[in-house]
Amino acid sequence: MFDIKKFGIEIEEDNGRYIYRRNGIEKVVFGKKIIFDLFPIVSSGISNYLQLKLRIPLVIAPSDKIKLEVTAPYDIEVRALKKKKWIPLETIYIQKEKYTLYGPVESGILCRYFESEIGKKEDTAILSLKIENQTKEWQEIKKIVFPAKFHLYCDKKIYYPPLDLVLNNLGLTVSKSEAVKGLREIERFIKDIGIQKKYTMVWGY
Amino acid sequence: MGILMIELMDIIEEIESKEIFGHSLSVWILSLIILIIGIFLAKFFSHLAWKWSRKRLDRHGQDTFKKIIYYFIVIIFVMMALNNLGIDFSGLLVAGGVLGIVLGFASQTVVSNLISGVFMYFDKPLKIGDTVAIENVEGVVTEIDILSTRIRTWDGNLVRIPNEKLFNSVIENKVSNEIRRVEVVVGIAYKEEVEHAINVIKKVVEDHRYVIVEPAPLIFVNELGDSSVNLTIKVWAPNDYAYQTQIELLKLIKQALDKEGIEIPFPQRDIWIRKK
Numbered sequence: 001m002f003d004i005k006k007f008g009i010e011i012e013e014d015n016g017r018y019i020y021r022r023n024g025i026e027k028v029v030f031g032k033k034i035i036f037d038l039f040p041i042v043s044s045g046i047s048n049y050l051q052l053k054l055r056i057p058l059v060i061a062p063s064d065k066i067k068l069e070v071t072a073p074y075d076i077e078v079r080a081l082k083k084k085k086w087i088p089l090e091t092i093y094i095q096k097e098k099y100t101l102y103g104p105v106e107s108g109i110l111c112r113y114f115e116s117e118i119g120k121k122e123d124t125a126i127l128s129l130k131i132e133n134q135t136k137e138w139q140e141i142k143k144i145v146f147p148a149k150f151h152l153y154c155d156k157k158i159y160y161p162p163l164d165l166v167l168n169n170l171g172l173t174v175s176k177s178e179a180v181k182g183l184r185e186i187e188r189f190i191k192d193i194g195i196q197k198k199y200t201m202v203w204g205y
Numbered sequence: 206m207g208i209l210m211i212e213l214m215d216i217i218e219e220i221e222s223k224e225i226f227g228h229s230l231s232v233w234i235l236s237l238i239i240l241i242i243g244i245f246l247a248k249f250f251s252h253l254a255w256k257w258s259r260k261r262l263d264r265h266g267q268d269t270f271k272k273i274i275y276y277f278i279v280i281i282f283v284m285m286a287l288n289n290l291g292i293d294f295s296g297l298l299v300a301g302g303v304l305g306i307v308l309g310f311a312s313q314t315v316v317s318n319l320i321s322g323v324f325m326y327f328d329k330p331l332k333i334g335d336t337v338a339i340e341n342v343e344g345v346v347t348e349i350d351i352l353s354t355r356i357r358t359w360d361g362n363l364v365r366i367p368n369e370k371l372f373n374s375v376i377e378n379k380v381s382n383e384i385r386r387v388e389v390v391v392g393i394a395y396k397e398e399v400e401h402a403i404n405v406i407k408k409v410v411e412d413h414r415y416v417i418v419e420p421a422p423l424i425f426v427n428e429l430g431d432s433s434v435n436l437t438i439k440v441w442a443p444n445d446y447a448y449q450t451q452i453e454l455l456k457l458i459k460q461a462l463d464k465e466g467i468e469i470p471f472p473q474r475d476i477w478i479r480k481k
Contacts, residue, residue: 046443053418099443100418101384110383110443113418 001154002038002076007092009078011036020078020089027089035081036089039186040125040158043073043095043112044148049199051100051111051145052127056118058141060133060167068131071124072160073114074152094123102145103203111145125152128162130177139167146174146199153183172205173198228290236286243282251275264333265349269326272351314369315352321372322351330376336444338377339366384417385447387440389454392433394468399426399434405465409457410440415450417441432472 004011010021018029020036044050052072060066076092100113120126133139146163153159162177175198223230255271262270309316331337335346337356344358354371356364366374379385393402403424410422420441427437438458442450462469 046446097414098418099415101420101441105384105420105441106382108383 001040004036004038007038007076007078009036018080020080022078022090022092025090029080029089031080031082033082037079037081038092039077039079040074040152040154041077041091041186042148042150042152042160043075043093043114045075045091045093045097045099045112047099047110047112048147048149049102049109049111049145050148051102051113051143052116053100053113053143054117054141055115058131060131060139060141062133062136062138065130065132068118068129069120070116070118070127070129071121072116072127073112074125074158102143102201108203109145112148116144120157125158125160127160129165130162131165132167134166134168141165141167141172141205143201143205144172144174145201145205146176147197150176152186154186155183158186159183167205170200170202172201174201175199232290236289239282239286239289243279243285246282247275247278250278265326265329268349269322269351314367317369318352318367321368322349322353325349325354325368325372331378336379338379339371339374342366379444379447383444384420384441385444387442387447387451387454389438389440389451389458390427390435391438391458391462392430392435392469393462394470395434397434397467399436401465402436402462402467405461405467406436406438406458409454409461410438413440413450413454413457415442415446416454417443433470 008022010019012019012021016030016032018031018034018036020027020029042050050073052070054070058066058068073095075094078089078092079086080089095114098113100111101108102111103109116127129144131141144163144165150161153161164175164177166173166175225233251271251274254274255267258267258270331346331349331354333346333349337343337346339356342356342358342364344356344364346354347357347363348355351368353365353367356366358364391406393399406424407422410416410424416422417440422438422440424436424438426434428435438454440450440454459469
């Protein structure tokens, strides 16, 4: 999907071992017939959550449902593969690596930060949102926070699994929806076990 | 064979007849065996308790639970061994009144530490691996015992703080939150334009990956010093990267100010010599 040379990666084979080099990072991988490949992953970096700050806030009428696509970040993981087993060698950050805190200082959660826009944009993934306002008031959404440990999908572009957003008295609940048919699932590396699939934003949205 | 048996019988008889502090050697050996079995069982069961507690308790809880099981079994076997030597515990109970007062005075600090340790277990002001500052001691918590807590300071020394002292101290736990504030102070020359310097620093701060977007960074004139206008930069960074962020920010701010030709002055004093 990605060209290794585009990212300045050099791989040198030397007597049953491979030397991986990029931007001053050097690793020696031992083994024969090792494949090196690049995989897009959800941007989370040192955190477990992702916060999409909507550049233009969404205003939703009472009891209304909307569907839209927004931009979302992705990183690229360089992996060494052999017999369907792989190890990540390095993460390449496509978008600027920034973090933010969602919630108060004493109990908030650290999130990877990204300024999201409606529609599609170069070097970003596509995230489909289904938003349902179950309250009897107008609602404004400025940011979306969700656990960022799942795998992505692709055809010619990169897709997040669609997210269902429900606004009610509890707050904004974000949950992972069924993947869109026809998209190829990018091989997973993260075990799904123990990963939170639903998150309720109680500190504002 | 017969000779061997006779020799063995002689040895046993000798052991039986030999007396140490009013007890035969065989009684002493039996007591020692009871003690060894006790220690072995205590180790075995405390290990089982630790394995059981691994998925149920935190590291502090696991250690405490393991030690309680260990010492409980050891105490029982020590009492059995002493009983074998003819030490009557009912006598001890009678004398307990006087002994209790004596022991009470003697072990006041120990008991105080023990109780503080129990309170700390429930209060959980810190846990193993936390970065803490307690009075003049700053470092990482390596062990929380029932009587004391050990802290590995930044220069690698191990400091043992009795739980009683710890319980009554102001504990600054630096990793109980996800983020920590980092502060940097930079002085610029009086001739420089403050607004421009703030914008240069703001760019550095915003570009740094570990400077948190929200809570937003603060950059302001903090003091009109003797030789410089002092700017304070207050940012938040993820806990594990706070120190790294502080070091990098200082370097990057210096480089950015140099690039823009903004002077960071050194302390200076004008001296006027009076004419005679």
